[in-house]
Each structure stands twice: as C-alpha cells, then as structure tokens.
Amino acid sequence: MDDGLVEALIAHPPMARELPAFDPAAAPAEPAGLFVEWLRGALAAGVPDAQVVTLSTVDGDGLPDARVLVLRDVDTTRAGWVFWADADSPKGRQLAGRPAAAMTVYWPALGRQVRIRGEVTAVAAPAALNRSPGARAASLVGRQSEPLASAAEYDAAFEAALAADPALPVPGHTVYTLHADSVEFWQGDPRRRHVRLRYRRGADGWDRTLLWP
Numbered sequence: 001m002d003d004g005l006v007e008a009l010i011a012h013p014p015m016a017r018e019l020p021a022f023d024p025a026a027a028p029a030e031p032a033g034l035f036v037e038w039l040r041g042a043l044a045a046g047v048p049d050a051q052v053v054t055l056s057t058v059d060g061d062g063l064p065d066a067r068v069l070v071l072r073d074v075d076t077t078r079a080g081w082v083f084w085a086d087a088d089s090p091k092g093r094q095l096a097g098r099p100a101a102a103m104t105v106y107w108p109a110l111g112r113q114v115r116i117r118g119e120v121t122a123v124a125a126p127a128a129l130n131r132s133p134g135a136r137a138a139s140l141v142g143r144q145s146e147p148l149a150s151a152a153e154y155d156a157a158f159e160a161a162l163a164a165d166p167a168l169p170v171p172g173h174t175v176y177t178l179h180a181d182s183v184e185f186w187q188g189d190p191r192r193r194h195v196r197l198r199y200r201r202g203a204d205g206w207d208r209t210l211l212w213p
C-alpha cells in the first residue's frame, strides 16, 4: 500500500469538468463516421496524441495482451481501423494465431471513450509507405520485444538501419485493418449521467442500442 495514494486519487476525481453533450438520437446510421467526428473533435480540443489507441489481442494460451499504438486511418466505407505493426512482434504473432482484436481509446478532455471489436486482416506494407527515416529504421532493426543486452547494441543496429536503402521494403512491416463488428461510444458526464451507444453489424447494416451506463 502506498501511504496517501487513496486520498490523492479521491482528490482528483475523473471527469470533474464540463464535458460535451452527446445525443444518440442524432447519431449517424454507421459508426466509422461518428468515430472520425469524435477523433477530429479530440484533435481540435488539443488532446495530446489523440490518434494513440490501445490494441488488445489474445495469445496462444488464450490470455489477453494489450499495448498502445498509432491509428493510421479509418475506412469509413467499410468500417475498418488501420494500424501498422511488425508481423514478427508478439502482437503480430498473436494476430496471426487469432486474427481478432479490440481497440480502445479515451480522450480525457472530452470524457469520451470508444471501444471497437472485430476480425483483423493483414497485408505486407509497401516500401513506399509514408514514414520518417527514424520510424523506418526502428522497424528495420526488428526483434521487437526481445530482451536487449545493452543500449549500445541497439544504437549500433539503429545506425546501420538508418544507412539502409529507403527503397527496400521493411521485412515484416505490416498494415493491419480491424474490421469492426461492434463499436461502442461512451460519453462521460461530470454528474455521472453517462451516455452509451453501441453499434453492432447486422445482416442489413448496423443495429444501434443504448446501454445502461
């Protein structure tokens, strides 16, 4: 137990500020457009790293795993959430074994959470994918999440990768798309009158349901 932690948390309650209203009756018929509207709202409100999301996967033992990564695009026509990762990383191997995931994002300034679940597809990233030299070098180094003996070992590998021909594709670098079956929008309220709206993919489009908060 950490002395005073409970009191410090109570002194800083979450969502104790004015938050936007969300009228589910005015929500669009499909979720991806609403997600983009909320994401743009978070960017406009100055939420730092508003495109950083949590991706949860399942490992070979059926146990959950999660990490944050950068959301790269949203396909509003087919309700696809796009991210990039190394196929040879733990998450890449987990997605190969069980190609399904949950994505979660919370934008504190707006008190808004979105939860997305569905199947995941993968295609090898083209060499021309728009990336900074540093990001490209970090991917080329590879071995993500393996134990590292020293910082110097990484620095040497990173410098060598920076010198590599940028026209060559990065092995393992992969564009993943999470195809949503379910998307839930959660609007927090400082008085705890939260609003939840869940979209589920049905045979003829999206079903919308209000959920008890």
Ligand SMILES: Cc1cc2nc3c(=O)[nH]c(=O)nc-3n(C[C@H](O)[C@H](O)[C@H](O)COP(=O)(O)O)c2cc1C
Pocket (backbone or CB within 6 Å): 049, 052, 065, 066, 067, 068, 069, 070, 071, 084, 085, 086, 089, 090, 091, 092, 144, 145
């Ligand atoms: C702000 C932030 C952005 C990140 N973006 C990515 C990303 O776009 N792709 C990625 O593979 N890892 C990204 N990471 C690193 C992951 O969180 C994770 O540490 C790494 O991918 C290894 O995960 P794994 O062992 O589950 O495969 C990011 C981390 C942070 C803190």
